[in-house]
Amino acid sequence: MTRAAVISGLGGWLPPRVVTNDDLPAELDTSDRWIRTRTGIARRHFAARGSATSDLAVEAGRRALASFGEPNVDAVVLATTTPDRTCPGTAPEVATRLGLEDAAAFDVNAACAGFLYGLACATGLITTGVADRVLLIGAETYSSILDPLDRGTAPIFGDGAGAVVLRAGAPDEPGAIGPIDLGSDGTGAELIRADGGGSRQRLAEGRERDGEHYLTMAGREVFKHAVVRMAASCQTVLERAAVGVADIDRLVAHQANIRIVRQLADELGIERDRVVTNIDRVGNTAAASVPLALLHGVADGTLRPGQRTLLTAFGAGLTWGSTLLTWPDLVLRD
Ligand code: COA
Secondary structure, eight states: OOOEEEEEEEEEEOOSOEEEGGGSOGGGOOOHHHHHHHHOOOEEEOOOTTOOHHHHHHHHHHHHHHHHTOSOOSEEEEEOSSOSSSSSOSHHHHHHHTTOTTOEEEEEOOGGGHHHHHHHHHHHHHHTTSOSEEEEEEEEOGGGTOOTTOTTTTTTBOOEEEEEEEEEEOTTSTTBOOOEEEEEOGGGTTTEEOOTTSSSSOOOTTGGGGTTTSOEEOHHHHHHHHHHHHHHHHHHHHHHHTOOGGGOOEEEEOOSOHHHHHHHHHHHTOOGGGBOOOHHHHOBOGGGHHHHHHHHHHHHTSSOTTOEEEEEEEETTTEEEEEEEEOOOOOOOO
């Protein structure tokens, strides 16, 4: 029988510090009204100084394992653009802190599409028999690369982590990951980037104070790519699964901007009441965005067992990915 990867646990964590639009620095020359109407964001969470992506990932991973009900997995895949350090990867430390001795552990960097790329990795590990159970975490500390005085990015991004446990199962089970579409276009690499500290733009001692490590984004251009790429990727998945858009009960898209999500839904012909969103509470949490939207959707009842759910994400790279599953009945644990 064909082996499938089945979502069987879900958890997430947000650092306690809440930053409302009014809490942002006055120098940004922005307003709560502008941010809400142009992005849908009302607040976001920022990690405390000294707190790193691994700290968030461990909290989310612990909750996903508790939701799964068993403490062990064979592999940990950590999707992040903001690892604790350049080397080594952050996943091995996260695995060890979760008590997962000897588990395979590696990072995936596909920016805001990281969770979809991670799902593909986890699915591959399971369907090829390399692993029976995989913990996939999307975790980000974007506050560490945000220029607090850049109004094109500072109000948009937030910190957080979301995680799922996937186990080997049957393709017709609720939670089984369906066809996956992934893609990239490196001609758009300049549109969202953080150069400083990489091998091309090395950081001299003390130069990080000049803000070279800050994220820059050509927001308007990125916006257009996001809608077009996610819509095309979703169509590919629907075609591969031979599923019509009328059969989609829920759309869970990367929470980049509520206007992007709505335009995407319009493009696909999915009504607004079928769209799961939490961007008002968390902003754009990059690789953590989709699992946190799943978690909040389950918690507030907008995502329920049995609903055929389309997942899609887009990010720096440019990168994008989509998949389809029937939402499973999961137990959430704190
Ligand atoms: N507060 C107030 N005014 C702002 C502002 C802010 N935070 N940011 C931009 N503006 C101003 C601009 O200066 C500009 O003014 P002007 O018309 O006088 O020149 C005007 O608002 C429009 O700027 P623009 O950049 O075109 O705004 P926008 O509607 O595209 O919104 C983003 C900006 C960043 C919110 C939006 O482009 C976006 O969400 N882009 C995609 C982000 C994304 O998806 N990123 C991640 C992908 S993973």
